Amino acid sequence: MTNNITKLTLTETIEALKRKEFSEEELNQAYLSKIDTLNPKLNIFLEIQKKSRGIPAAIKDCILTKGTKTTAGSKILSNFIPPYNATVIDKLSEQGVSVIGKANCDEFTMGSSGENSAFGPTKNPWDLNKVPGGSSSGSAAAVLADLCTFALGTDTGGSIRQPASLCGIVGLKPSYGRVSRYGTIAMASSFDQIGPMTKSVEDAGLVLDWISGEDNYDSNCRKEKFTLQPGRLKAEIKGLKVGVPKEYFGKGLDAGVEKVVKEAIKKLEELGAEVVEVNLPHTEYGIAAYYVLITSEISSNYARYDGIRYGGTRDLFGPEVKRRIMLGTFALSSGYYDDYYAKAAKVRTLIKQDFERVFEKCDVVVGPVSPTVAWNLGEKVTDPLTMYLADVYTVPASIAGIPGISIPCGFSDNLPVGLQILGKYMDEETILNVGEVYEQATNWRKEKPKL
Amino acid sequence: MEKGKTKAMNYEPVMGLEVHVELNTKSKMFCKCSADYFGKEPNTHTCPVCLGLPGALPYINKEAIEDCIKIGLALNCSISEVSRFERKNYFYPDLPKGYQISQYRWPLCVGGRLQVTDNSGQEVTIRINRAHQEEDTGKLTHRGNETLIDFNRSGVPLVEIVTEPDFKDVESVRDYAKKLQQIFRYLGVSNADMERGDMRLEANVSVRPVGQTELPNYRVELKNINSFRFMVAAIEYEIKRQIAALEKGGKISQETRGWNDDKKCTFLQRSKEEAHDYRYFPEPDLPELQIKPDEVGKIRESLSELPWDKQKRFVREYKLTEAQAKILSESKELANYFEQAVKHGKEHGVEAVQIANHIINKKINIEEILPTQIIEEIKGKKVGIVADEGELEKLAEQSISENPKAVADYKSGKEAALQVLIGGVMKLSKGKADSAKLKPILEKLLKG
Numbered sequence: 032m033t034n035n036i037t038k039l040t041l042t043e044t045i046e047a048l049k050r051k052e053f054s055e056e057e058l059n060q061a062y063l064s065k066i067d068t069l070n071p072k073l074n075i076f077l078e079i080q081k082k083s084r085g086i087p088a089a090i091k092d093c094i095l096t097k098g099t100k101t102t103a104g105s106k107i108l109s110n111f112i113p114p115y116n117a118t119v120i121d122k123l124s125e126q127g128v129s130v131i132g133k134a135n136c137d138e139f140t141m142g143s144s145g146e147n148s149a150f151g152p153t154k155n156p157w158d159l160n161k162v163p164g165g166s167s168s169g170s171a172a173a174v175l176a177d178l179c180t181f182a183l184g185t186d187t188g189g190s191i192r193q194p195a196s197l198c199g200i201v202g203l204k205p206s207y208g209r210v211s212r213y214g215t216i217a218m219a220s221s222f223d224q225i226g227p228m229t230k231s232v233e234d235a236g237l238v239l240d241w242i243s244g245e246d247n248y249d250s251n252c253r254k255e256k257f258t259l260q261p262g263r264l265k266a267e268i269k270g271l272k273v274g275v276p277k278e279y280f281g282k283g284l285d286a287g288v289e290k291v292v293k294e295a296i297k298k299l300e301e302l303g304a305e306v307v308e309v310n311l312p313h314t315e316y317g318i319a320a321y322y323v324l325i326t327s328e329i330s331s332n333y334a335r336y337d338g339i340r341y342g343g344t345r346d347l348f349g350p351e352v353k354r355r356i357m358l359g360t361f362a363l364s365s366g367y368y369d370d371y372y373a374k375a376a377k378v379r380t381l382i383k384q385d386f387e388r389v390f391e392k393c394d395v396v397v398g399p400v401s402p403t404v405a406w407n408l409g410e411k412v413t414d415p416l417t418m419y420l421a422d423v424y425t426v427p428a429s430i431a432g433i434p435g436i437s438i439p440c441g442f443s444d445n446l447p448v449g450l451q452i453l454g455k456y457m458d459e460e461t462i463l464n465v466g467e468v469y470e471q472a473t474n475w476r477k478e479k480p481k482l
Numbered sequence: 483m484e485k486g487k488t489k490a491m492n493y494e495p496v497m498g499l500e501v502h503v504e505l506n507t508k509s510k511m512f513c514k515c516s517a518d519y520f521g522k523e524p525n526t527h528t529c530p531v532c533l534g535l536p537g538a539l540p541y542i543n544k545e546a547i548e549d550c551i552k553i554g555l556a557l558n559c560s561i562s563e564v565s566r567f568e569r570k571n572y573f574y575p576d577l578p579k580g581y582q583i584s585q586y587r588w589p590l591c592v593g594g595r596l597q598v599t600d601n602s603g604q605e606v607t608i609r610i611n612r613a614h615q616e617e618d619t620g621k622l623t624h625r626g627n628e629t630l631i632d633f634n635r636s637g638v639p640l641v642e643i644v645t646e647p648d649f650k651d652v653e654s655v656r657d658y659a660k661k662l663q664q665i666f667r668y669l670g671v672s673n674a675d676m677e678r679g680d681m682r683l684e685a686n687v688s689v690r691p692v693g694q695t696e697l698p699n700y701r702v703e704l705k706n707i708n709s710f711r712f713m714v715a716a717i718e719y720e721i722k723r724q725i726a727a728l729e730k731g732g733k734i735s736q737e738t739r740g741w742n743d744d745k746k747c748t749f750l751q752r753s754k755e756e757a758h759d760y761r762y763f764p765e766p767d768l769p770e771l772q773i774k775p776d777e778v779g780k781i782r783e784s785l786s787e788l789p790w791d792k793q794k795r796f797v798r799e800y801k802l803t804e805a806q807a808k809i810l811s812e813s814k815e816l817a818n819y820f821e822q823a824v825k826h827g828k829e830h831g832v833e834a835v836q837i838a839n840h841i842i843n844k845k846i847n848i849e850e851i852l853p854t855q856i857i858e859e860i861k862g863k864k865v866g867i868v869a870d871e872g873e874l875e876k877l878a879e880q881s882i883s884e885n886p887k888a889v890a891d892y893k894s895g896k897e898a899a900l901q902v903l904i905g906g907v908m909k910l911s912k913g914k915a916d917s918a919k920l921k922p923i924l925e926k927l928l929k930g
Contacts, residue, residue: 115535213538214537248541249539250767333580335580340578363571
C-alpha cells in the first residue's frame with residue numbers, strides 16, 4: 032500500500048484523495064515511513080516535518096519556510112529560522128500543500144552536482160556513487176525516490192533542469208518573471224526562477240498554475256499567471272515546428288547522450304512534429320557571459336552575510352561561494368566594469384536575439400540538458416571549470432529568460448538522460464504540450480530505481 | 483595692502499553641492515513599513531525588506547517617485563522617460579544589504595537649474611546635474627564600547643540633488659540651500675529639517691587661480707555637517723585653508739573632511755586611498771523605471787505655485803514691493819494667510835498693500851490671529867464695530883455652543899482653541915466684533 036501511494040503522481044494523488052482511496056494522514060504516513068528508510072542513505076532532507084495533513088512536497092532549502100530552519104545548504108545560515116514564508120510557500124499552502132522536508136542543495140544553489148552542500152552531498156538514487164546533479168540535488172532525488180508528491184527547485188543556470196535530467200524526472204524552469212522570487216534566497220537575481228520538479232509533465236503544469244502570477248513583493252514578477260486549462264494539456268503536436276540547434280550537438284556532448292536525445296527527436300517527428308535545423312550562433316559565449324553576470328550579482332547579493340547578524344563569520348562560506356564572490360567583485364571593480372560586466376550584458380542581448388530569431392522559425396527548441404549522464408561523486412569537485420561547462424546547454428535559456436523543461440527520454444550507461452524543450456518567453460504551455468505528448472507516447476517516466 | 487592679502491585675491495573657490503533630502507512619504511522606498519521613524523521605538527518600523535533578510539526583495543514606492551519628479555520639475559530638470567536603479571556596494575553596519583539602492587548612470591531627473599543670489603547681490607544660475615532617487619540607511623548610536631543599530635530609518639526614501647561646480651562664493655551656497663529647503667516645504671515632499679537630518683548638505687570645495695577656466699584637479703568633500711551655519715563656517719574655513727596651502731606651494735589632496743565646531747576647523751575624515759570602489763551595477767531586482775510623458779504632465783499640473791512665482795504674482799497682482807512679496811512668500815502658510823486676508827479685506831475696503839504692511843510690521847503670528855481679525859485691526863476704530871459688551875457676550879455664547887470641540891480642547895488645556903471661538907464670533911459678526919474685548923469675554927464665559 033505504502034509503495035502504491037508514493038508511486039502516484041501529484042495529479043493521481045489528488046484524484047485518489049478525492050475518491051477517498053486513502054486519507055491525508057495515510058498519504059503523509061506513507062511518505063514519512065519511506066523517508067525514514069531512505070533518507071539516511073540518500074541524504075536528501077536537511078529538515079523533516081512530521082505532519083498528518085496536506086499534500087506533502089519537498090522544498091529546496093533556499094526557499095524560506097516560516098519557523099522552519101532554512102540553510103540553503105550553507106553553514107552561514109545553519110541556525111537561520113526565517114520569520115516569514117516565501118510567496119511560493121504561501122501559494123502552495125492555499126492549495127493544501129504541506130512541506131514534508133527541506134531538500135538539500137549546493138551551498139546557496141551554487142553548483143551542478145549537489146556536492147557543494149555544507150551538509151554533505153545527496154546521492155543519486157539510480158546509483159549511490161553518482162551525483163544527482165545540482166543545485167536542486169535533494170529536490171530531484173526526493174521526487175525520483177518517491178519521498179514526496181512533488182518538489183520545488185530553483186534554476187539560475189540549469190539547477191532544476193540538470194538534476195531532473197540526471198535523475199530522470201520532470202523539471203520545469205519557468206520564464207523569468209512567471210513566479211515570484213520573494214522569500215527565496217537569491218543567487219543571481221536577474222536569472223533565478225523557482226519551478227516544479229515532478230513525476231509527470233501534467234504535474235509540472237499543475238504546480239506552475241499554483242505558484243505563478245503577480246506578487247506585490249517582487250517587482251520583476253509579471254501579472255500573467257499560468258493557467259492549466261481544464262481538460263489539461265492537449266495531446267497533439269501535429270505540424271508543430273521543433274527547432275534543433277546544431278550548436279547543442281557539438282564537441283563535448285557524450286555519444287551515448289547524443290544518441291538518446293536524437294532518438295527522442297525522431298520520436299517527436301513520428302508524433303507529427305516537423306523538425307527544422309536552427310542556429311544559436313552565440314551559444315559558445317553563453318557560459319563566459321553567464322559566469323561574469325551571475326558572479327557580479329552574487330558579489331553584491333552575498334554582502335549581507337557580513338558576520339554581523341547571522342552568527343559565524345564569512346570563513347563559513349564554502350570554496351565555491353568564495354570563488355564566485357571574488358570573481359564578481361573583480362568583474363565590477365572600477366576599470367574592469369566595461370570589459371566584463373558591460374560586455375557580458377551585451378552578449379546577453381545577443382543570446383536573447385538568437386532565440387527571438389529562432390522562434391520565428393519554430394515553436395520550440397529541443398536538445399540535450401546535460402552533455403553527460405550523472406558522474407561519480409568527487410569526480411569534478413577539484414575542477415570548477417569543468418563543472419561550469421556542465422551548464423553549457425541550460426545556461427542560454429537562463430540568459431534569455433525563456434522557459435525550459437527537462438523530461439526523461441531514455442538511458443545511457445543505465446543512467447537517465449533528459450530531453451530539454453525550450454519555449455518562447457511566457458509560453459510554458461507549448462513546451463508542456465510537447466512534453467506531455469512525448470511522455471504519453473513513451474514509458475520513461477515510469478522507470479524507477481530499485482532502492 | 484599686506485602682501486598675503488594681495489595674493490589671496492588671486493584665488494577663487496570652485497564649489498558644488500550635494501543635498502540629500504528625506505521624503506515624508508507614508509511608506510518606505512521599497513517596502514510597506516511606515517517611513518515616519520523619527521522618535522519611534524527602535525527597530526519597530528522594520529520588515530524583511532528593510533532589514534535585508536535573505537530572500538527579501540525591493541518593491542518601488544510610487545509616491546516617492548512622484549515626489550522626486552516634483553523636485554526635478556521645480557528645479558527645471560528634464561524627467562527621464564527611462565531611468566534605472568543601481569546598487570552602490572559598500573560594507574557598513576547600518577547598511578543591512580551591503581549595498582544601497584541608488585541611481586547612478588541613469589538618474590530620474592537631469593539637467594536643471596536654480597537662480598540664487600551671490601555675495602554681491604547678483605542673480606547667478608546654478609546648474610543642477612541631477613536629482614535622483616535612493617534609500618536611507620539605518621542609524622548607529624555609539625554608547626561606550628557598544629554600538630546600537632536602529633533600522634527604522636533603513637529604506638526611507640531619499641532624493642539626492644547634485645549641482646555642477648557653479649558656486650563661486652559662500653553666500654550663493656547658503657542661498658541655494660535655503661531655496662532648496664523652501665522648495666521641499668512648498669512641494670510638501672519633506673519637512674527638510676536640518677537638525678533632524680531630513681536634509682543633509684555635502685559641499686565639494688576646491689580653489690583655483692582667478693582666470694583659470696579648467697576645474698582644479700582635486701576636490702575636498704565636506705561631509706556630515708548638520709546645519710546651514712556650520713556648513714557656511716566649514717566652507718569659509720576650507721577656502722582659507724586651501725588658499726594658504728597653495729600659496730605655500732603645497733598640493734591639496736582629494737579627501738573627505740568634517741567640521742569641528744569646538745575648534746572651528748575642518749578635519750580629515752577619509753583620504754583618497756581609503757575611498758570606496760562602489761562597484762555600481764544595475765539593480766537586478768528592479769525593472770527599468772519608465773515614466774510616461776503624460777504622467778509627468780499630470781504631476782506638473784498638480785505642482786503648487788513655487789515661491790518665486792508667487793513672489794512675482796504678488797508684485798503683479800497686489801502691487802506689493804519685491805521685498806514685501808519676498809517676505810510674504812517665504813512659506814506657503816504665510817502666503818496663503820496673506821491671500822485669505824486680502825479676500826476679506828476686499829469685502830471691507832482694505833487694500834492688499836495695507837494688509838501686507840500690517841502683517842510684516844506687526845510681525846503677526848499667523849497661528850494665533852485669524853486673517854479676518856487683522857482686517858479688523860487695520861480698520862481699527864472704523865465704523866460698524868461691535869464693541870457693546872452685551873452684544874459681544876451674546877455672540878460669544880453662540881460661538882461656544884456652535885463649537886463644542888474647541889470648547890473641549892480649550893478646557894483640556896489647548897489655549898489655541900480659543901482662536902476658533904474668536905473666529906466663530908468674527909464670522910457671526912461679519913468681522914465686526916472688537917477682537918480686543920472679545921478675548922476676556924470668551925475666557926470669562928468658558929471659566930464660568
